[in-house]
Amino acid sequence: MATPAPAGEEDAFSRYRSPLVSRYASPDMAFNFSERKKFGTWRRLWLYLAQAEKSLGLPITDEQIQEMEANLDNIDFKMAAEEEKRLRHDVMAHVHTFAHCCPKAAGIIHLGATSCYVGDNTDLIVLRDGLDLLLPKLARVISRLADFAEKYANLPTLGFTHYQPAQLTTVGKRCALWIQDLCMDLHNLERAQDELRFRGVKGTTGTQASFLQLFEGDHDKVEELDRLVTAMAGFKRAYIVTGQTYSRKVDIDVLSVLASLGASIHKICTDIRLLANLKEIEEPFEKEQIGSSAMAYKRNPMRSERCCSLARHLMTLILDPLQTASVQWFERTLDDSANRRISLAEAFLTADIILSTLQNISEGLVVYPKVIARRIQQELPFMSTENIIMAMVKAGGNRQDCHEKIRVLSQQAAAVVKQEGGDNDLIARIRADPYFSPIHDQLETLLEPTSFTGRASQQVTRFLKEEVYPVLTPYQSKMGVKMELAL
Numbered sequence: 001m002a003t004p005a006p007a008g009e010e011d012a013f014s015r016y017r018s019p020l021v022s023r024y025a026s027p028d029m030a031f032n033f034s035e036r037k038k039f040g041t042w043r044r045l046w047l048y049l050a051q052a053e054k055s056l057g058l059p060i061t062d063e064q065i066q067e068m069e070a071n072l073d074n075i076d077f078k079m080a081a082e083e084e085k086r087l088r089h090d091v092m093a094h095v096h097t098f099a100h101c102c103p104k105a106a107g108i109i110h111l112g113a114t115s116c117y118v119g120d121n122t123d124l125i126v127l128r129d130g131l132d133l134l135l136p137k138l139a140r141v142i143s144r145l146a147d148f149a150e151k152y153a154n155l156p157t158l159g160f161t162h163y164q165p166a167q168l169t170t171v172g173k174r175c176a177l178w179i180q181d182l183c184m185d186l187h188n189l190e191r192a193q194d195e196l197r198f199r200g201v202k203g204t205t206g207t208q209a210s211f212l213q214l215f216e217g218d219h220d221k222v223e224e225l226d227r228l229v230t231a232m233a234g235f236k237r238a239y240i241v242t243g244q245t246y247s248r249k250v251d252i253d254v255l256s257v258l259a260s261l262g263a264s265i266h267k268i269c270t271d272i273r274l275l276a277n278l279k280e281i282e283e284p285f286e287k288e289q290i291g292s293s294a295m296a297y298k299r300n301p302m303r304s305e306r307c308c309s310l311a312r313h314l315m316t317l318i319l320d321p322l323q324t325a326s327v328q329w330f331e332r333t334l335d336d337s338a339n340r341r342i343s344l345a346e347a348f349l350t351a352d353i354i355l356s357t358l359q360n361i362s363e364g365l366v367v368y369p370k371v372i373a374r375r376i377q378q379e380l381p382f383m384s385t386e387n388i389i390m391a392m393v394k395a396g397g398n399r400q401d402c403h404e405k406i407r408v409l410s411q412q413a414a415a416v417v418k419q420e421g422g423d424n425d426l427i428a429r430i431r432a433d434p435y436f437s438p439i440h441d442q443l444e445t446l447l448e449p450t451s452f453t454g455r456a457s458q459q460v461t462r463f464l465k466e467e468v469y470p471v472l473t474p475y476q477s478k479m480g481v482k483m484e485l486a487l
Contacts, residue, residue, distance in 0.1 A: 020349040029352040030349070039077075049110075049112075053214070068098075116332070152175065153172030155172065157169060157372050158376055170457055180463070192257045198230045261355075273305065284360065320343035321343065388436070409430060
């Protein structure tokens with residue numbers, strides 16, 4: 001049994017580290033939820049507040065503003081931790097830490113504000129910036145899959161309903177179904193980001209009473225303060241009404257979109273795993289990659305399995321904001337805080353990981369047309385029976401007589417497949433039966449797989465042209481990034 005490191009000798013490997021950050025997530029997304037981003041944003045929000053208050057007539061000097069500007073990223077994390085341990089309050093700990101390096105501005109830092117001024121507004125900035133990171137990644141996945149769908153738009157493949165052989169489709173058409181789901185997710189992420197608002201400058205219970213007092217009852221100045229800070233933070237709008245916090249239904253909206261994305265990716269990667277078992281399509285497999293420590297021949301779909309595993313976690317996270325929003329008593333209660341520290345970050349980190357992994361998969365999908373063709377030939381004879389009956393009727397045959405002949409021969413062929421493990425020999429039986437001699441020369445045409453795929457290829461072409469490429473246009477400059485797989 002492993003033993004912990006001696007006291008004073010702990011290193012990064014002696015404490016639990018979330019694999020979402022240590023193993024998988026991109027540096028950009030990990031930074032977005034970092035302490036440095038969080039507390040650096042707090043300081044910027046204090047600066048915005050002071051600048052706006054000064055512009056509206058409060059006695060704040062240029063020197064105080066300049067001092068704050070010079071120390072935005074000069075964060076003494078050790079001091080802040082000691083202050084929080086002493087005060088049991090994270091925001092006041094950072095007010096004191098900021099004031100320590102800004103002694104001239106100490107008296108006006110956080111002036112009129114409540115903790116949620118920095119806490120909630122920072123969360124909204126982080127959500128917005130997180131969506132900024134996810135959107136081009138999702139667009140790239142759609143772009144890669146669109147290339148795949150276009151390339152294989154005409155390749156017939158056996159369709160499945162209930163995971164039983166059904167009518168033929170094409171490899172590209174099946175991929176188009178994946179893309180359609182992801183396009184819905186792209187639209188929903190864009191909508192969620194567009195509808196995000198800033199909490200703004202609202203005070204302790206959202207009434208702006210402290211700011212009204214600062215501006216001696218001037219309502220216009222209080223509204224202008226809210227507008228100025230909102231604009232400085234890069235938002236077009238702020239919520240007009242809040243409690244101490246912004247409505248926790250905002251978190252529901254954002255995480256529900258991410259959970260829905262998780263469902264889409266789980267479905268796509270499950271399909272790829274099933275196709276890998278059928279040996280029709282495989283995810284990329286590197287030259288020195290090992291599929292199994294015991295079975296050297298194995299090529300496990302580990303990337304798709306990772307996506308499914310993490311997507312399952314992403315889908316469950318929607319329960320956190322649902323429950324949090326439902327128990328926010330009156331203007332707020334603090335039992336949201338610890339939960340949101342975990343659930344919001346994990347949702348974005350997880351979405352980031354599965355999009356990166358799916359991009360890697362989509363850039364290296366391998367198709368095996370001969371395996372696909374062989375499986376079609378195993379099932380196509382049964383599917384072609386209606387076409388054969390119609391051809392016989394056109395040649396002068398009786399439909400009922402032909403149907404009975406086909407029924408008997410089909411059952412005989414099915415017995416060979418199921419009871420003897422042989423190949424489907426229905427067509428050979430039809431060729432050997434004199435009854436079908438009027439259409440023997442048509443059988444090859446009647447069995448051409450492309451005649452069973454309907455308008456699949458045309459649907460793919462129209463879908464990509466009308467519904468996919470237009471939504472990718474805003475992300476065109478970021479399409480060239482190739483994704484290497486994480487650990």
